[in-house]
Amino acid sequence: MFIKRQNFLRKYIWHFVLIAFVAILPIIIRGGYSYFVSLLVVAGIYVILVLGLNLLLGYAGQISLGHAAFYGIGAYSSAILTTKYGLSPWLGFFAAIAITCALALFIGIPTLRLRGNYLAMATLGIGIIFTKVMIAWDTFTGGPDGIYGIPGLKLGAIAIDTDIKQYYFVWLIAIFIFILSYNIVNSGVGRALKAVNSNETAAEVLGIDAARYKLIIFILSAAFASIAGSLYTHCRLFISPQIFSFMLSVKIVTMVVIGGMGNVWGGLIGALILTSLPEFLTIISEHLGNINTTELEIAIYGLVLVLVMIFAPEGFSGGLTKIASLRKRKRLFQ
């Protein structure tokens, strides 16, 4: 009994560290750094988004260049249901998940039959179609101006309105989803997906219903995206279609890849790195006193993307794994 508890602690030590860190962080950052906290709220939302895509892309190996669409569907569903139809935010939250999952089912069935480049392009097309429709269907979605005046979420009597409250709320959900992803990955479903990723035909020969598992994980990742979207809606209280563009889909894929595909911690790391990167670039370019700062930042962002893909495509956690295994090898041969 005692040993069992020891093993449990050892296995999940980093999880506990993470939870402790997340809990303490805002207390450490005080004073004029409240901008930091709001940045971390955004980072937390991205973490949820990236964890979902990581399961789909990193684990199951299905390329999706249109994931921002599910994020947007969740966000817009929450927004429209609460503003136009007067639903309570929590009801809208779960309704949004249901809507997004239904759409993911509908889209997933034909799309997941494709592989490689073709799958990438189909998801790309769907993602952009979604953005264009959101902009054009202005009677329903508010068009390019978006929707504003969205009510915030309430946890019982506590309204989740300040940065700090939003931070804890979002990260509570993020950690929950993190643990959920971790458990999925280490379960039979996770192993089945890994098999499908390595070689779909071989997996099917072994009796794994690849199409079914791919669809399940596709819908699950869409659900995560929808959760992230609804959280965004109720924290920002305003949404517009430009937010859910192709660029965001690219950003999310990049977060998955930079963090290290197929590694749940990688998803976390990737989201944090890429959310903070623009901030670093802003600080650097302010010091250099540049005029065209936004464009320069974007250019450097693109450059970083290209360089990381050329020199470290296995991502951050992949790199850490390599370093760890190198050290192990060194110790063996000494």
Add this chain to the structure above:
Amino acid sequence: MSQILQYILTGVTVGSIYALIALGFTIIYNTTDIINLAQGEFVMLGGIIMASLNRSLNLPLPLLFIISVLIVAFIGVGIERFAIRPVKRGGIVTLIIITIGISIVIKAVSAMLWGKDAIPLPSFSSEKPVRILGASMPSQGLWIIGVTVFIMIIMTFFYRYTRTGKAMRACAINKMAASVVGIDVKRMSFISFAISAAIGAAAGALVTPIYHAGYDRGTMIGLKGFCATILGGLGSVPGGVLGGFIIGILESFGCWISSAYKDVFALAVMVLVLYIRPKGILGK
């Protein structure tokens, strides 16, 4: 009747541009298996470089055209050398992200160099529209269609009768076999980027008098050219061209139905093709 002819004419004009872009995609894909999502930026660069050269220098337009195309071809080669060739590991996702990253950089640098406003370019010949059987079209449209046909003829000749062209076809069929018989696949990759960039730039320069060059014009047009490629069949040169004209005409008639959803038509066609017949019309 002349209304329908008008739509067809506009469709063929725009379709020529899509056909050229599709050609660019196909050439790179055939030689390197890469889907170059930065192709649209080559188009944008061709237009914006020619427009800005025209603004500052006082040289005849045909000369500026050739200079712009050469500059962009050079940029294409640079991209191949510094961003594509060094890639040793990583799969499809890596390459896709790299080409997307490249297009991000090109767009941002263009915005820094030329600002965000559109730059005009005068028509290659007169500004007066041309009348054909009751429909009218800007005279630039004749240039677009004419140069497109010209490029098609040259490329066909190149592929069928020149050594390099045949070598590129060999690469498209089987890279390993091609290198076994002594074809330098790396050089073919280099050449294919140069040609694709040049063709893209030509398309951009041709369409700028009508649509004006701007740093963000490349993305959507490149994407639609890609839809044309998929429609015609990824890897098929005549397919890409056919796809371009079909999408051009479809979009033109689509405007008739609803102009708000204009951009959606090409994308919806692509998604449908991928669902129903991913090989496309003439695909292998």
